[in-house]
Amino acid sequence: MNITQKLEKLDRFTKEVEKFISSSHVSTDPYEIEATSADLSLLPKYHYKFKEEFRASHVIRPGNTEELSKVMKKCREFSLPVTIRAAATSCFSSSSPTRGGAIIDMRRMNKVHEIDADKKIVRCDAGISWIKLIESLLDYGLAPKCYPTSYKASCLGGFVASAGKSGIGVLKYGGIRDALVSVTLVKPDGSIEEITKDSKGNLTLDNIVESLGIYGAIAEIEMTITTLKTSLGMIGYGFKSFNKAIDFYLTLKNNKVNKPFFLSLSNKKFEKLAHKTLPTRDFFVYAVFFDDPDLTEKALASSKEAALKTDGLSVDEWYLKEKWLDIADTELNLGRLCRNPVFQEYWIADERCQSFYEMYHSKTKKLMYKNAFYIMAGINGGNRIKIFGLSDIKNPREFFGIKANFHELSKFAYGQQDRLYTIGVVNTFYFIKFNPDGLEYTKALKTKLDPENLVNSYRFVQAKMKYWRIQLLFFIAKWLYWVA
Structure with a gap:
């Protein structure tokens, strides 16, 4: 297909879509496309921005499930690649286009359809922001069971599609998978399927969580919620060594009676870069308890007792409140301190946090770049560890x-x-290299649902670069860094 034929095809596609979605929500403006093609990672800046084949041709904003279904059908009809995007806060180019085509921006789909206060269930669009959902539930004295620390900006569907295993509320109530009752999915062919806990078809809720949208677009979500609690308490203790800090952190995490609502461990560098002030010791454990007053009081007392056993130094209450108010902006604050934030996230088991930190420390202590280390507690004995390099x-x-x-x-x-x-x-190249069984299963299901590989391509089943090329690139990069 030559360039003239390609442009004619895209023009026909635009006119077809504008028959059922207002032209004000169908954009071909290059500046809007560029702004919608990226997240906090820098891959679009280094690759997609300069390569025509990766640039999207449209940004489309459906307003409901029916419009979303029609858009997906039309993209299939025109063999146009699709990138499904919400608030793009998960990073790692999770919502960046890799084959051009249409970016489907979900954020107009932001309605709460039903709140059942008796059954404690909410049904809403996947594009709703967490902060809007939280505010909608407040009037009923209800709240989500779990949500990401980026709740001020991120959307519900993104938390489901990215993992939802670490964040606020997960230790107390479980991850987003535990809260799900059903998901309405628009598949690559545009068909609509409601997937429940009892679904016996090709897709289950386990397939949808952490799928990054490769099986289709999450349109609506039904999930359980909880009663809004009345007492919020915070504790924070500084430690001289990582050993003492992780012991205290795991003591709080594994307390079956007084589960923290939020729990983190960070080094002094992270606190210094992320907040206005910082603790006086090298490591800092922070916990929030959100419950009825008597339970919160017991949790604070037991935490204090555990801290004394591990030589924890209490942090002033005003700093704890400042940290809670800043929690949604914490990671963004680090990015503002440099022009090129680099980060990676790991899912590390409780019993291996110590060994991972020791490796991190040994690899980082001789390097000259600014760095920071942060742990957020997750479900089922896992922890999201995020490391930063500020370049x-x-x-x-x-x-x-x-x-x-x-x-x-x-x-x-x-x-x-x-x-x-x-x-x-x-x-994705790590997933392909180190998870062959998961790759085989994921590829088979992806091929069945999306044989042309049009939807959210180059995630899980196919990588942009081979592992051996990555190895060679980083070997050279490491050598050049030390020479410099």
Whole structure:
């Protein structure tokens, strides 16, 4: 197909879509396309922005499930690749186009359809922001069971599609998979399927969670919610060593009676970069308890007792409140301190956090770039560990040197039976390399539902670069960093 035929095809597609979606929600503006093609990761800046084949041709914003279904059908009819996007806060190019085509922006689908206060169930569009959902539930004295720390900006569907295993409320109530009652999915052919806990077809709820949209677009979500609690309490203790800090952290995490609503462990560098002030010791454990007053009081008392046994130094209450108010902006704050934030996320088991930190420390202590280390408690004995490298875009040797260091840590994580937390486009080659059984299953289901591989391509089943090329690239990058 020559360029003239391609443009004519795209023009026909635009006119077809504008028959059922207002032209104000169907954009071919290059600046809007560029702005919608990226997330907090830098892959679009380094690749897609400069390669015509990766640039999307449209940004389309359906307003409901019916419009979404028609758009997906039309894209299939025109063999036009589709990238499903919400707020794009999960990073790792999870919502960036890889084959051009149409970006389907879900954020107009933001309605609450039903709140059943008696059964404690809510049904809403997947494009609704968490903050809007939280505010809608407040009038009923209800609240979500779990939600991401990025709740001010992120959308419900993104938390489901990315993992939803770590965040606010997960220790107390379970991850997003535990809360789901049903999901309405628009499949690559445009057909609509409601998937419940009892579904026996090709797709189950387990397929949808952490799928990054490769099986279709999540349109609506029904999930259980909980009663809004009346007492919020916070504790924070500083520690001289990681050993003491992780012991205290795991003591709080594994307390079956007084489960924290939120729990994290960070090093001093993270606190210094993410907040206005910082604790005086090298490691900091922070916990929030949200329950009825008597239960919250008991949780605070037992935490204090455990901290004394591990030589924890209490942090002032005003700092704890500041940290809670900043929780939604914490990771963004680090990014504002440099022109080129680099990060990686790992899913590490409780019993292997110590060994992972020791490897991280040994790999990082001799390097010159600014770095930070952060753990957020997750479900089923897992923890989301996020490491940061703050670089300058004018220094590509440092940028790729940091990436090379993260690569070594990723191999170590898989070597000790752990894995990466977020896959996205940039980490798919790890999934292909280290999870052959998962790859075979995922590829078979993807091929069955999307034989042309049009929807959210280059996630899980196919990578942009081969693993051996990544190995070579990072070997050279590491050598150049040390020489520089």
